Amino acid sequence: xxxxxxxxxxxxxxxxxxxxxxxxxxxxxxxxxxxxxxxxxxxxxxxxxxxxxxxxxxxxxxxxxxxxxxxxxxxxxxxxxxxxxxxxxxxxxxxxxxxxxxxxxxxxxxxxxxxxxxxxxxxxxxxxxxxxxxxxxxxxxxxxxxxxxxxxxxxxxxxxxxxxxxxxxxxxxxxxxxxxxxxxxxxxxxxxxxxxxxxxxxxxxxxxxxxxxxxxxxxxxxxxxxxxxxxxxxxxxxxxxxxxxxxxxxxxxxxxxxxxxxxxxxxxxxxxxxxxxxxxxxxxxxxxxxxxxxxxxxxxxxxxxxxxxxxxxxxxxxxxxxxxxxxxxxxxxxxxxxxxxxxxxxxxxxxxxxxxxxxxxxxxxxxxxxxxxxxxxxxxxxxxxxxxxxxxxxxxxxxxxxxxxxxxxxxxxxxxxxxxxxxxxxxxxxxxxxxxxxxxxxxxxxxxxxxxxxxxxxxxxxxxxxxxxxxxxxxxxxxxxxxxxxxxxxxxxxxxxxxxxxxxxxxxxxxxxxxxxxxxx
Numbered sequence: 259x260x261x262x263x264x265x266x267x268x269x270x271x272x273x274x275x276x277x278x279x280x281x282x283x284x285x286x287x288x289x290x291x292x293x294x295x296x297x298x299x300x301x302x303x304x305x306x307x308x309x310x311x312x313x314x315x316x317x318x319x320x321x322x323x324x325x326x327x328x329x330x331x332x333x334x335x336x337x338x339x340x341x342x343x344x345x346x347x348x349x350x351x352x353x354x355x356x357x358x359x360x361x362x363x364x365x366x367x368x369x370x371x372x373x374x375x376x377x378x379x380x381x382x383x384x385x386x387x388x389x390x391x392x393x394x395x396x397x398x399x400x401x402x403x404x405x406x407x408x409x410x411x412x413x414x415x416x417x418x419x420x421x422x423x424x425x426x427x428x429x430x431x432x433x434x435x436x437x438x439x440x441x442x443x444x445x446x447x448x449x450x451x452x453x454x455x456x457x458x459x460x461x462x463x464x465x466x467x468x469x470x471x472x473x474x475x476x477x478x479x480x481x482x483x484x485x486x487x488x489x490x491x492x493x494x495x496x497x498x499x500x501x502x503x504x505x506x507x508x509x510x511x512x513x514x515x516x517x518x519x520x521x522x523x524x525x526x527x528x529x530x531x532x533x534x535x536x537x538x539x540x541x542x543x544x545x546x547x548x549x550x551x552x553x554x555x556x557x558x559x560x561x562x563x564x565x566x567x568x569x570x571x572x573x574x575x576x577x578x579x580x581x582x583x584x585x586x587x588x589x590x591x592x593x594x595x596x597x598x599x600x601x602x603x604x605x606x607x608x609x610x611x612x613x614x615x616x617x618x619x620x621x622x623x624x625x626x627x628x629x630x631x632x633x634x635x636x637x638x639x640x641x642x643x644x645x646x647x648x649x650x651x652x653x654x655x656x657x658x659x660x661x662x663x664x665x666x667x668x669x670x671x672x673x674x675x676x677x678x679x680x681x682x683x684x685x686x687x688x689x690x691x692x693x694x695x696x697x698x699x700x701x702x703x704x705x706x707x708x709x710x711x712x713x714x715x716x717x718x719x720x721x722x723x724x725x726x727x728x729x730x731x732x733x734x735x736x737x738x739x740x741x742x743x744x745x746x747x748x749x750x751x752x753x754x755x756x757x758x759x760x761x762x763x764x765x766x767x768x769x770x771x772x773x774x775x776x777x778x779x
Contacts, residue, residue: 273315273318275307280315280319281319283307283312283315284312284315284316284319284320284459316455316456316459317452317455320455320456320458320459320462321455321458323459323462324458324459324461324462327462327465327466327471328388330471331465331470331471332363332469332470332471332565333389333390333565334359334361334363334364334365334389335359335360335361335363336359336390336391336392336393336394336714337359337360337392337393337394337396338357338358338359338365338385338392338394338395338396339357339358339359339360339395339396339397339429339430340355340356340357340381340382340395340396340397340403340430341355341356341397341398341430341434342354342355342356342373342400343356343434343437343438345369345437345441345446345447345453345457346445346446346447347446347447347448347449347450347453348446348447348448348449348450349446352369352370352371352450352453353369353370353371353372353373353377354367354368354369354370354437354457355367355368355369355370355377355378355381356430356434356437357381357385357430358429358430360429362429362468363465363468363470364461364464364465364468364470365385365389365392366381366384366385366388366389367457367458367461368380368381368384368385369450369453369454369457371450373400373402374402375402375405375406375409376406377402378400378402378403378405378406378407379406379409379410381406382395382406382407382410383410386410391414391418391714392418393418393419393713393714394418394419394420394421395407395418395419395420395421396421396422396423397420397421397422398422399422404420404422407420408420415659416659416713416714416715436460436461436464437457437460437461440460441457441460444456559594559595560592560593560594560595561577561592561593561594562577562590562591562592563577564577564579564588564591565577565578565579566593570595570597570598571598572621572622573598573619573620573621573776574619574620574621574622575593575595575601575618575619575620576593576616576617576618576619576620576757577591577592577593577603577615577617578615578616578617578618578757579591579614579615580613580614580615580616587608587610588607588614588615589605589606589607589608589614589763590605590606590766591603591604591605591606591607591615591617591760592604592605593617598619598774599771599772599773599774599775600770600771600772600773600774601619601770601771601774602640602768602769602770602771603617603758603768603769603770604766604767604768604769605617605758605760605763605766605767605769606763606764606765606766606767607645607760607761607762607763607764608762608764609646609762609764610762611761612761613759613760613761614760614761614762615759615760616652616755616757616758616759616760617757617758617760617769618652618755618756618757618758619755619756619757619771619774620753620754620755620756621753621754621755621776621778622752622753622754623751623752623754623778624750624751624752625750625751625778626748626749626750626751627734627737627738627741627748627749627751628748630734630751630778630779631779632734632777632778632779633732633733633734633737633751633754633776633777633778633779634730634731634732634733634734634776634777635651635730635731635733635754635756635774635775635776635777636729636730636731636773636774636775636776637666637727637728637729637731637756637771637773637774638727638728638771638772638773638774639666639667639727639728639769639770639771639772640727640768640769640770640772641667641727641758641769642763642767642768642769644767645669645760645761645762645763645764645767646669646670646677646678646760646761646762646763647668647669647678647758647759647760647761647762647763647767647769648665648666648667648668648669648670648678648758648759649665649666649667649668649727649756649757649758649769650663650664650665650666650668650756650757650758650759651663651664651666651731651733651754651755651756652753652755652756652757652759653733653736653737653751653753653754653755654751654752654753654755655737655746655749655750655751655752656746656749656750657750657752658715658752659715659716659746659749660715660716660718660740660745660746660749661712661715661716661717661718662718662720662736662737662740663680663717663718663719663720664705664720664722664731664733664736665680665719665720665721665722666722666725666726666727666729666731667722667725667726667727668721668725672706672721672722672723672725673690673693673706674690674691674692674693674706674708674721675688675689675690675691677761677762678759678761679691680708680710680717680719680721681708681710681711681712681717681719682694682708682709682710682719683709683710683711691708691710692708693706693707693708693721694707694708694709695707697723698720698739700720700732700735700736700739701729701730701731701732701735701736702729702730702732703722703723703724703726703729704722704723704724705720705721705722705723706720706721706723707719707720707721708721709745716745718740718745720736733754737751754776754778756771756774757771
């Protein structure tokens with residue numbers, strides 16, 4: 259069994275019951291807003307625990323659960339819907355701010371005593387700090403929310419787009435039900451701090467139910483699978499932790515809804531993660547292989563999860579299928595890897611317009627241009643002869659205000675035409691992108707350079723005029739070139755990624771990268 263999370267270990271020091279019992283009572287009894295009732299433990303003994311004891315457990319454990327969950331929360335879309343709802347605390351109205359994305363995934367929440375500009379500003383700042391900056395925010399006619407967003411935009415180079423469209427906020431209005439359904443039987447809260455803790459626990463349980471907890475790249479978290487299939491998989495995953503009478507309750511008074519089973523299962527799995535748990539990923543139920551920097555995999559691993567992501571040494575792999583965060587429907591995609599320099603993807607994307615995915619490997623230098631003497635990458639790839647795609651480096655700099663793309667091989671043309679085209683400010687009458695700089699010699703090749711914006715950041719696309727799958731790239735040379743043209747100053751290079759940006763690959767096309775390596779000094 260894995261080592262307990264240090265935060266959990268400190269909380270459990272003075273608790274007299276095992277973790278499985280404590281979590282079960284907190285997440286099933288408290289979050290169901292039902293009085294605590296005696297239950298059997300695994301040895302058949304009835305456990306009698308006073309409801310006040312369970313509430314003290316909740317007060318200690320739920321903040322730790324929320325903190326642990328946030329480390330394993332899936333990324334959200336950049337389109338946000340924000341609203342607030344009323345919560346009764348000590349007979350007075352308080353305000354729970356709540357944000358969801360276009361796919362109805364919870365972005366963040368915050369309980370505030372007042373409904374004003376300061377409260378809204380605190381919510382937006384918390385949401386941005388933990389989930390990244392949204393491209394658009396949809397709100398109601400609240401003047402406080404508008405004032406807070408305008409204050410935030412005043413400090414940004416690229417402002418957040420603000421929409422005040424009532425029908426777009428239907429998603430967030432429906433999201434209030436999860437809170438109201440649990441809070442209403444409680445008849446309000448007596449204490450603001452306890453209300454904040456309890457509401458946090460309810461929201462975490464609801465997010466787990468929606469599949470928002472990632473499990474290091476497996477297709478589904480065991481918690482979410484429990485919710486979908488009846489929770490037997492949870493028992494097989496954590497047999498010492500989830501008692502049988504919780505999985506198969508008997509009697510009407512002890513019937514446990516799936517959301518509670520799910521919450522207990524997921525919470526236990528999350529809290530049991532050790533300090534290094536997030537560095538490993540378990541794949542393939544038939545022959546699992548756990549990857550970490552200290553123990554590389556000895557056999558091929560794969561995942562079909564849209565958001566599959568795991569770390570191998572200093573590299574990070576991502577399946578990165580854009581749907582449902584994009585406006586296009588994406589197909590199935592499987593990413594696989596043998597080592598950090600031997601990986602690939604099989605993708606079946608429909609023959610429609612719009613980028614569907616960018617499976618890639620990434621490295622984070624986190625250094626400024628001037629502090630680097632070397633930043634090179636070696637790649638040897640195999641790509642299909644059909645479809646619409648480009649094999650490209652994607653370099654992020656300046657707090658992701660600048661995106662530099664190096665197209666090595668692609669199905670369009672270096673003149674900016676064809677079935678894949680770079681982002682550009684300038685276009686011909688027949689729909690081809692116009693390069694801002696032509697035939698630029700860098701890193702042993704000749705490139706056409708296109709400059710434009712995707713609405714969130716600047717994009718500089720270098721299209722190699724002679725396409726190749728095998729090359730050594732001097733990444734630093736491209737950064738210095740753009741710096742010399744005053745596109746940016748001595749910016750921090752945060753990420754260097756290489757992968758395959760796929761628009762269509764109908765029927766299932768295969769891409770692979772061999773002998774891949776990045777050197778940064």
